[in-house]
Amino acid sequence: MNNKIKPDLDRRRALKLMGLTALSATVASCTDKGTENIMALGQTVGLKESEVPTDKMTYSTVNDDKVSILGFGCMRFPTTADGKIDEVAAEKLVDYAMAHGVTYYDTAWPYHGGASELTIGRALKKYDRNSFYLADKMPTWAINRKEQIPEIFNKQLEKCQVDYFDYYLLHNLQTLRDYKRVYEDLGGLAYLLEQKKKGKIRKLGWSFHGDMELFKYVLDQDVKWDFVQIQINYNDWKHARVPSKDLYDMLTERNIPIVVMEPLLGGRLARLNEQAIRLFHEAEPTMSNASWAFRFLGSLPNMLTVLSGMTYMEHLQDNIKTFSPLKPLTEEEFNMCLEAADLLNKYQTIPCTDCKYCVPCPYGVEIPGIFSFYNKIINHENLIRANGEQDKEWLEKRKIFLTDYNRAVPKMAQADRCIGCRECVPLCPQMIDIPRQLQRIDKLSEDLKLTIKH
Ligand code: SF4
Ligand code: SF4
Structure with a gap:
């Protein structure tokens, strides 16, 4: 051996x-x-x-x-x-x-x-x-x-x-x-x-x-x-x-x-x-x-x-x-x-393994569901490049992001529901700073909404 x-x-x-x-x-x-x-x-x-x-x-x-x-x-x-x-x-x-x-x-x-x-x-x-x-x-x-x-x-x-x-x-x-x-x-x-x-x-x-x-x-x-x-x-x-x-x-x-x-x-x-x-x-x-x-x-x-x-x-x-x-x-x-x-x-996905140790969140946030959706979007839709570059189908893709987000995660369980209590953080074996990542995803979603309005 x-x-x-x-x-x-x-x-x-x-x-x-x-x-x-x-x-x-x-x-x-x-x-x-x-x-x-x-x-x-x-x-x-x-x-x-x-x-x-x-x-x-x-x-x-x-x-x-x-x-x-x-x-x-x-x-x-x-x-x-x-x-x-x-x-x-x-x-x-x-x-x-x-x-x-x-x-x-x-x-x-x-x-x-x-x-x-x-x-x-x-x-x-x-x-x-x-x-x-x-x-x-x-x-x-x-x-x-x-x-x-x-x-x-x-x-x-x-x-x-x-x-x-x-x-x-x-x-x-x-x-x-x-x-x-x-x-x-x-x-x-x-x-x-x-x-x-x-x-x-x-x-x-x-x-x-x-x-x-x-x-x-x-x-x-x-x-x-x-x-x-x-x-x-x-x-x-x-x-x-x-x-x-x-x-x-x-x-x-x-x-x-x-x-x-x-x-x-x-x-x-x-x-x-x-x-x-x-x-x-x-x-x-x-x-x-x-x-x-x-x-x-x-x-x-x-x-x-x-x-x-x-x-x-x-x-x-x-x-x-x-x-x-x-x-x-x-x-x-x-x-x-x-x-x-x-x-x-090269693309900033979140290292969530969907183990679900962090759920249920006392405020109903569907943590692994949100991360899984986000990773899928990053990997397959090429919406957000790590360097911030936007591709030519940008307008179409941001619409898809918002529609799919609502389909994948009920509104009441989306990232904006996180109050940052940090109860979930010590439960995550991947040591993800869950509220920080949720905040990032929420900001992305809000920014996308704004760009569509304009
Ligand atoms: S930090 Fe956010 S996601 Fe984590 S338990 Fe608190 S409210 Fe839920
Ligand atoms: S505990 Fe961490 S790795 Fe497991 S589902 Fe929650 S965020 Fe993902």
């Missing part, structure tokens, strides 16, 4: 070390069959059953478990009109994933308001306990008393209908203060290590959304971390507040396997701007946008699994196909992904 990418390696050398021509260092069972399906300009439109292999899944070899490189994230199960999980559709997805070699399932206390653990527990109950790996997490931010830690942990086992978790994480580490409060002062880490000794946790790790000081502090604890979950995608590789390449290099240097979250940046890498789509389409017209992002990650050594929250069957099928088996990127393709990231970052 080659896990020795050094933090200071340049990309060319790193790619050589990664063995991108064969990917043999990281994953097993790769045979290159190519991708020959039906995605027009990067959009998935569905696959025939016969086109989704059942026995070609690529598995990680970074530890002794047979973890599929595609991991099933249980935070975006399909829902019914009342917002509850559609149990039938969710179970169908899990059954399909199991039948196609997906072995890693990731849930958490807050997902779907606590219902995700129940759903995945029910869906996996009929399978042999050794045929899947279940990951769950201690909700760091929700812990105020020492007694809550065992209460929540035992409740999670009960909800998931299991005797042990294969993978268990300190969830969403954001600040050093919270880490110390929960895992040192309230004894959270000691408790979880005890559960590991008892066999109720097989592998212990943490998921991270903080700054470099926190990352180094937790990494340096006198604990054998079995894995760490971080946000990596080709956009954040260089462009994130804490570039994911830096985190990746530090973990890889220490041989700590990586679980990837937000591989598509909350879906933004599946809905690229026109320039980036063109770049990928010219290189490989039949591949979906998402599969570029997944192949970027799957091609890196030291990956345990890449989590994807899949709501629709066509997404699950497309992802299974991408990883069955994984077709590693060439050096040229790897660089093309980084070029696409540069193109995406």
